[in-house]
Amino acid sequence: MAEWLAVITITALAVISPGPDFAMASRNALTQSHRAGILTALGIGAGVLVHVSYTLLGLGILLHQSPQLFAVMKVIGAAYLIWLGAKMLLRRPVPDASTTPPAPLSDGSAFRMGFWTNALNPKTAIFIISLFSQIVSAATPLATRLAYGGFVSLAHVLWFSAVALFLGAAQLRRKLLGTAHWIDRAFGLALIGFGLGLTLSDLAIA
DSSP states (O other): OHHHHHHHHHHHHHHHSOSHHHHHHHHHHHHTOHHHHHHHHHHHHHHHHHHHHHHHTTTHHHHHHOHHHHHHHHHHHHHHHHHHHHHHHHOOOOTTTTTSOOOOOOHHHHHHHHHHHHHTOHHHHHHHHHIIIIISOTTSOHHHHHHHHHHHHHHHHHHHHHHHHHHTOHHHHHHHGGGHHHHHHHHHHHHHHHHHHHHHOOOOOO
16 A cells, blocks of 8 residues: 555656646647547647556666667657747748638547657666665565556646646637747747757666
C-alpha cells in the first residue's frame, strides 16, 4: 500500500507540472475543440505507455547507462517540439477570425500530436525510469508493475482530458475565436522554449 501511495503521489505531481503535454492539450482544446484536446490527451497517455513498456522490458537501463543514446533522444525530442512550435508561429491568421474558425484538426492528427509530444519527451523517460527503479521495489510482482504503468498512463489521460474539457468549452472558445492566431503563437513560442530548454539542459537519471 505504501508503494501505491508513493506512485500515486509522485505521478500526480508530475502530471500537473507545466510542460509540452500541457501546452499541446491546451492549444488543441482552445483553438480546435474539447474533442481535439481529449484525443490529444489519449495520445499523451499512449506515449506514456511507450516509456512504461521499454522500462518494464529492461531497455530503460540502456538510457540510464548510455549518455550518447539519451542525448540522441533529447535532440529528437527537442527538434520535434521546435518543429511544432515553428509551424504554429508561421501559421497564417484566418481572415475575419472572429467569425471563421480555424481549419479543423483531424482526430488522427490530434492523437498523433499528443503521442509524439510525450513519446519523444526525455523528461517523461526520466520520470518513468526513475519511478520504476527508485520507488518501485525490485521484488514487486510484474502484474503490480503493469498496474502502476497503467495508472500513470490513465492519470495523464484524465488530467489532460479535464484540461481539454475546461479550455474547450464552447462558451470560452467563442470568446477566444478572434484570438486563435495569437493563441497559436503563444503556444508555438512555448513549445520552442521547451525544445530549446531540452537542448540546453543537463538531464540525468539519478
